[in-house]
């Protein structure tokens with residue numbers, strides 16, 4: 001007899017399952033996908049969209065249309081709580097959805113609230129939709145002034161966002177913003193020295209300042225305050241202080257890892273519930289911690305698809321092997337990139353060309369219905 005498969009979030013880790021909805025239906029199962037928006041944005045191209053290299057349509061999927069077009073049900077809503085005993089998910093609207101097998105791909109968010117209340121002209125780099133709003137606001141500001149733009153966070157997202165804000169200003173050709181990255185104490189702290197020095201050189205050659213005199217302790221509209229007591233006036237601020245899973249799993253009383261993500265085995269199901277799965281940024285992989293990068297979410301696709309079918313039909317599950325080193329290419333916003341894999345580091349236009357090629361190919365693959 002057919003069962004109910006419920007997917008929370010139509011993110012990177014659910015692409016294959018969503019693509020193969022007809023196969024689940026043909027075996028008699030129901031498939032429902034819940035997501036807060038009809039669209040899912042591909043984060044790897046988010047900074048490029050901020051800088052104007054891409055239009056919003058280039059970097060987003062209409063998950064709702066894809067799910068419905070393949071015969072599934074799409075519910076525009078947000079999961080608030082999972083009742084694992086009763087096998088019910090409670091949604092923000094008050095609706096309750098029953099499941100036999102549940103899979104979570106609810107991503108992560110930027111924990112900016114710890115640094116102050118959300119305010120006007122402060123944009124977190126996730127969800128990626130915020131970068132679109134930020135782009136619009138920067139355009140408005142640059143029409144009337146040489147805006148001061150602060151990027152709080154000195155990791156890869158901070159680097160890409162700052163570089164692409166510069167790219168946006170170049171494209172508009174109007175005014176010259178003053179861009180400052182508040183990078184804590186070490187810009188790109190955990191990256192190899194060669195990556196750091198290439199990134200610094202690229203930013204500095206464009207007048208982007210990297211401030212490494214301490215972490216931000218308070219961010220409010222128009223101002224960034226650092227732990228050394230200094231205070232910096234800003235017209236607009238982008239928050240790129242890392243990401244963490246939402247409190248959905250802890251709020252539901254499910255076992256979570258140190259970062260609050262759903263704690264899963266190497267079969268990608270909860271350590272306590274073999275019918276609750278997860279992939280992407282929202283999980284804590286019990287065997288060892290995984291970086292919050294889209295690469296893992298993408299690699300998890302076939303395993304999730306296989307194991308969800310196995311959970312529905314009683315087959316054998318397969319383990320997820322995260323693999324060894326992964327390729328990262330940072331988009332510097334000036335048509336160049338930094339390529340980094342297995343200790344190999346290169347900088348140049350071809351690195352961005354390669355990233356653009358890979359990213360567009362990914363979009364073509366999953367946009368096709």
Ligand SMILES: Cc1cc2nc3c(=O)[nH]c(=O)nc-3n(C[C@H](O)[C@H](O)[C@H](O)COP(=O)(O)OP(=O)(O)OC[C@H]3O[C@@H](n4cnc5c(N)ncnc54)[C@H](O)[C@@H]3O)c2cc1C
Nearest residue numbers: 009011012035043044078079106107280281292293294295
């Ligand atoms: C600026 C930036 C650039 C990046 N660039 C790269 C890169 O080049 N390469 C790389 O590998 N990684 C990159 N990353 C990391 C990458 O964003 C994440 O690792 C990736 O998005 C994880 O995919 P995901 O599907 O788990 O989460 P997400 O992409 O966040 O998707 C989660 C989905 O779940 C939905 N959702 C959220 N909450 C709920 C809820 N309660 N109920 C239902 N649905 C919900 C969301 O709307 C969203 O559609 C970047 C991150 C940022 C911030």
